[in-house]
Amino acid sequence: xxxxxxxxxxxxxxxxxxxxxxxxxxxxxxxxxxxxxxxxxxxxxxxxxxxxxxxxxxxxxxxxxxxxxxxxxxxxxxxxxxxxxxxxxxxxxxxxxxxxxxxxxxxxxxxxxxxxxxxxxxxxxxxxxxxxxxxxxxxxxxxxxxxxxxxxxxxxxxxxxxxxxxxxxxxxxxxxxxxxxxxxxxxxxxxxxxxxxxxxxxxxxxxxxxxxxxxxxxxxxxxxxxxxxxxxxxxxxxxxxxxxxxxxxxxxxxxxxxxxxxxxxxxxxxxxxxxxxxxxxxxxxxxxxxxxxxxxxxxxxxxxxxxxxxxxxxxxxxxxxxxxxxxxxxxxxxxxxxxxxxxxxxxxxxxxxxxxxxxxxxxxxxxxxxxxxxxxxxxxxxxxxxxxxxxxxxxxxxxxxxxxxxxxxxxxxxxxxxxxxxxxxxxxxxxxxxxxxxxxxxxxxxxxxxxxxxxxxxxxxxxxxxxxxxx
Amino acid sequence: xxxxxxxxxxxxxxxxxxxxxxxxxxxxxxxxxxxxxxxxxxxxxxxxxxxxxxxxxxxxxxxxxxxxxxxxxxxxxxxxxxxxxxxxxxxxxxxxxxxxxxxxxxxxxxxxxxxxxxxxxxxxxxxxxxxxxxxxxxxxxxxxxxxxxxxxxxxxxxxxxxxxxxxxxxxxxxxxxxxxxxxxxxxxxxxxxxxxxxxxxxxxxxxxxxxxxxxxxxxxxxxxxxxxxxxxxxxxxxxxxxxxxxxxxxxxxxxxxxxxxxxxxxxxxxxxxxxxxxxxxxxxxxxxxxxxxxxxxxxxxxxxxxxxxxxxxxxxxxxxxxxxxxxxxxxxxxxxxxxxxxxxxxxxxxxxxxxxxxxxxxxxxxxxxxxxxxxxxxxxxxxxxxxxxxxxxxxxxxxxxxxxxxxxxxxxxxxxxxxxxxxxx
Numbered sequence: 038x039x040x041x042x043x044x045x046x047x048x049x050x051x052x053x054x055x056x057x058x059x060x061x062x063x064x065x066x067x068x069x070x071x072x073x074x075x076x077x078x079x080x081x082x083x084x085x086x087x088x089x090x091x092x093x094x095x096x097x098x099x100x101x102x103x104x105x106x107x108x109x110x111x112x113x114x115x116x117x118x119x120x121x122x123x124x125x126x127x128x129x130x131x132x133x134x135x136x137x138x139x140x141x142x143x144x145x146x147x148x149x150x151x152x153x154x155x156x157x158x159x160x161x162x163x164x165x166x167x168x169x170x171x172x173x174x175x176x177x178x179x180x181x182x183x184x185x186x187x188x189x190x191x192x193x194x195x196x197x198x199x200x201x202x203x204x205x206x207x208x209x210x211x212x213x214x215x216x217x218x219x220x221x222x223x224x225x226x227x228x229x230x231x232x233x234x235x236x237x238x239x240x241x242x243x244x245x246x247x248x249x250x251x252x253x254x255x256x257x258x259x260x261x262x263x264x265x266x267x268x269x270x271x272x273x274x275x276x277x278x279x280x281x282x283x284x285x286x287x288x289x290x291x292x293x294x295x296x297x298x299x300x301x302x303x304x305x306x307x308x309x310x311x312x313x314x315x316x317x318x319x320x321x322x323x324x325x326x327x328x329x330x331x332x333x334x335x336x337x338x339x340x341x342x343x344x345x346x347x348x349x350x351x352x353x354x355x356x357x358x359x360x361x362x363x364x365x366x367x368x369x370x371x372x373x374x375x376x377x378x379x380x381x382x383x384x385x386x387x388x389x390x391x392x393x394x395x396x397x398x399x400x401x402x403x404x405x406x407x408x409x410x411x412x413x414x415x416x417x418x419x420x421x422x423x424x425x426x427x428x429x430x431x432x433x434x435x436x437x438x439x440x441x442x443x444x445x446x447x448x449x450x451x452x453x454x455x456x457x458x459x460x461x462x463x464x465x466x467x468x469x470x471x472x473x474x475x476x477x478x479x480x481x482x483x484x485x486x487x488x489x490x491x492x493x494x495x496x497x498x499x500x501x502x503x504x505x506x507x508x
Numbered sequence: 509x510x511x512x513x514x515x516x517x518x519x520x521x522x523x524x525x526x527x528x529x530x531x532x533x534x535x536x537x538x539x540x541x542x543x544x545x546x547x548x549x550x551x552x553x554x555x556x557x558x559x560x561x562x563x564x565x566x567x568x569x570x571x572x573x574x575x576x577x578x579x580x581x582x583x584x585x586x587x588x589x590x591x592x593x594x595x596x597x598x599x600x601x602x603x604x605x606x607x608x609x610x611x612x613x614x615x616x617x618x619x620x621x622x623x624x625x626x627x628x629x630x631x632x633x634x635x636x637x638x639x640x641x642x643x644x645x646x647x648x649x650x651x652x653x654x655x656x657x658x659x660x661x662x663x664x665x666x667x668x669x670x671x672x673x674x675x676x677x678x679x680x681x682x683x684x685x686x687x688x689x690x691x692x693x694x695x696x697x698x699x700x701x702x703x704x705x706x707x708x709x710x711x712x713x714x715x716x717x718x719x720x721x722x723x724x725x726x727x728x729x730x731x732x733x734x735x736x737x738x739x740x741x742x743x744x745x746x747x748x749x750x751x752x753x754x755x756x757x758x759x760x761x762x763x764x765x766x767x768x769x770x771x772x773x774x775x776x777x778x779x780x781x782x783x784x785x786x787x788x789x790x791x792x793x794x795x796x797x798x799x800x801x802x803x804x805x806x807x808x809x810x811x812x813x814x815x816x817x818x819x820x821x822x823x824x825x826x827x828x829x830x831x832x833x834x835x836x837x838x839x840x841x842x843x844x845x846x847x848x849x850x851x852x853x854x855x856x857x858x859x860x861x862x863x864x865x866x867x868x869x870x871x872x873x874x875x876x877x878x879x880x881x882x883x884x885x886x887x888x889x890x891x892x893x894x895x896x897x898x899x900x901x902x903x904x905x906x907x908x909x910x911x912x913x914x915x916x917x918x919x920x921x922x923x924x925x926x927x928x929x930x931x932x933x
Contacts, residue, residue, distance in 0.1 A: 048772075048775075051772075052772065052775055052776055052779065055776055056776060056779060056780060059776075059780070063788055063789065063792065066792050067791070067792040068792060068794055103708065103712070104712060105708075105712060105713055122719075125715075125716065126716065129715075129716040225713045226709060226713050228704075228705070228708045228712070311920070311924070312917070314920070315865070315913060315916045315917040315920050316913055317869055317872060317873070317909065317912050317913060317916065319872075319873055319876045319889075319892070320892060320908075320909035320912060320913065323892055323895055323896060323905050323909065324905055324906070324909065326896070326899070327895055327896075327899045327901075327902060327905040328902070328905075330899075331899045333899055333900050334902070433778075433779075433781040433782065436781045436783070436784060437781055437782065437783035437784070437873070440783060440784070440787070440877075441783075441873055441876070441877065444877060445896070455784065455787065456787070456877065459787065459791040459879065467787075467788055467791065468788065470784065471780070471781075471784045471785065471788050474780070474781040474784045475779050475780045475781065475784075478778075478779045478780070478781060479779045482779065
């Protein structure tokens with residue numbers, strides 16, 4: 038058993054790591070400026086850098102990078118997406134890093150020297166210079182850069198040579214002249230491997246994730262883990278209740294259907310559950326909400342409380358809170374339950390059908406044991422083992438279902454939290470949720486496999502034998 | 509006598525088809541499917557704001573046909589059709605409208621949330637919104653027709669992609685297992701090397717163009733071009749290795765554990781909850797488009813097809829006729845494609861049928877949540893979503909849902925019918 042557990046965990050870990058890499062890569066692709074999301078827009082350079090350092094955005098994204106040889110090795114230093122885009126655009130066009138670097142450097146100094154211009158300079162000229170600087174920041178089009186620098190040169194022509202601005206504009210010009218205008222340089226097609234070391238963002242993100250620190254939400258600057266903790270309670274409650282009711286209904290129905298296989302009850306129940314299986318949950322939820330939570334279609338149809346979890350204050354007596362919450366949970370739990378029913382019933386029926394044909398059941402019957410005893414003590418117990426794996430295979434469906442159900446019924450669970458994070462660009466919440474969902478699924482499969490091996494020695498011995506044969 | 513002879517000579521495909529068709533649920537499912545297919549194919553002539561035929565100032569024209577020409581760049585609109593606000597109120601001498609005189613995108617702002625049975629403000633009774641309208645005044649009947657097209661496309665495109673990937677990887681994994689795929693080491697090295705270089709040239713070197721495309725909204729064609737480049741580079745690597753294999757030193761074969769790799773890949777993809785993954789990916793695409801969702805569903809849902817093909821081939825490769833083919837010295841590729849794969853296609857068809865149902869359901873859930881759709885896309889899911897904004901609009905809550913339910917059910921029933929007629933468990 039120990040060897041099997043070890044082997045199973047050895048498979049689990051790399052899969053988890055690869056999924057974390059996929060998730061991290063996706064989160065890197067999300068639009069927007071992460072630093073501005075976290076610290077607010079309109080930051081000064083210094084504040085921006087401090088914020089970037091604070092949240093680790095000045096570090097390399099991954100252990101290594103493979104990029105065209107034309108790119109600088111430390112591309113990640115350009116934290117601002119706008120700046121990174123400009124640099125990349127220039128490098129792609131020219132294929133040469135050194136002149137682009139000196140252009141960037143001059144542009145960087147240009148802002149400082151623009152701010153240092155004495156008040157004696159004409160206000161309009163200052164505004165014009167600032168406008169040109171802004172448009173230079175936004176473009177990586179060589180012709181346009183040339184035009185903007187020309188007009189800047191005209192503006193600074195009459196300046197005192199002592200102003201640093203004049204020198205910077207000259208430097209800009211010379212670095213622009215140094216840029217070759219061969220559009221597709223060979224350096225774009227040579228891959229280059231750069232090692233960044235362990236001090237990178239992915240490493241930090243994943244080590245924090247393992248310690249259940251999911252970062253900071255940009256919406257209210259709360260730790261994501263705290264928000265998720267609260268949300269997880271409602272999701273677990275919703276799914277726990279649904280699992281409970283689903284098994285409560287599915288097990289007796291599945292057993293009965295198997296005992297009289299192809300009988301009337303079997304045919305009816307399988308047909309009925311098949312239909313339930315095809316009914317989209319979000320449709321039934323919408324229908325129930327539209328027709329049964331309001332009085333539009335006759336007062337008698339206003340049976341259930343409207344969406345949300347109801348207004349209660351913590352001072353209310355426990356039972357009144359209980360009934361209020363319970364009433365609001367009826368429809369969501371119903372929708373979540375019926376979606377699982379078909380699958381669980383089918384599995385139960387299949388498992389039971391398999392066992393009642395076994396020899397030991399015939400032996401038990403031949404011994405003259407009462408039928409009830411045979412079914413529930415001998416057959417049912419053995420048929421339950423395969424049901425262990427069901428937990429694992431239901432988890433992804435339950436996660437998907439609870440996103441939709443929570444959004445429709447406005448339950449503040451994980452699904453709704455993730456859904457809303459999409460619209461508020463709260464990427465740390467969204468991708469922590471994705472990672473958590475994958476983690477739960479993986480753990481579900483792992484636990485199911487281990488339990489299965491524990492109750493059914495065939496599995497682990499078969500695996501041990503195979504590994505011995507292999508090794 | 510004749511019957512018996514026919515039965516003996518009937519091909520297995522024909523027997524299965526007859527058995528398949530003989531089920532009542534299958535016959536009904538097929539009829540409904542044909543109806544939806546008809547809607548999807550001829551939707552432009554069933555629901556369109558433009559007339560099929562009209563005569564203005566003595567000139568006859570066929571605006572729907574012309575709109576095809578305009579889309580293809582072969583023709584353009586002339587007066588009086590330039591900048592038409594409302595096709596209903598042009599001064600026609602003769603006119604034949606489509607049965608539903610609205611497109612799914614036509615906005616009739618005088619009829620917001622109009623009930624099918626209530627009063628509607630119309631220029632003529634002919635233009636009644638027979639199934640009502642949504643919040644923007646878009647015709648629900650036209651939306652149902654447009655939704656049918658999207659649903660069929662989702663089924664075809666995403667399951668098409670999923671089937672290609674699933675059969676390819678599943679058959680390699682199942683037929684060769686971990687020990688049987690012995691390749692010359694130079695071929696493994698070169699294909700991997702060129703695979704990496706191809707990826708680099710197709711995506712890294714072109715990253716500027718891809719970024720540009722994602723902003724301008726033609727990401728799909730740019731990515732397809734990148735994939736093409738990748739495929740060409742790999743083919744070059746493969747050709748090079750075939751050339752080098754003429755030298756005996758390069759020919760030494762080593763085992764490639766294809767099964768292990770495919771099984772791990774399936775495990776990875778299956779442990780990421782599909783809906784969450786789709787939500788996350790759709791959220792970061794800057795210019796959403798329904799086709800991205802279809803492709804993404806295809807890229808995620810191939811795993812179950814691959815699993816079935818793999819399991820079938822694991823069973824089939826132990827059969828005597830495969831051994832016989834091996835003894836006869838047929839190349840393994842031919843054994844796989846001509847002898848093994850055709851016998852695995854039954855279960856694959858079943859998974860495809862269930863897979864289409866699942867794909868349609870996932871797409872409907874996403875558009876119900878309002879994710880991954882551009883503003884003008886109308887799908888059954890997005891119409892259903894409108895019902896949540898106005899609880900009195902029962903027609904929006906009922907009709908699109910019935911359509912989704914029917915579509916999902918018929919594919920589930922077809923899958924079930926296939927299972928029964930193929931005598932598989």
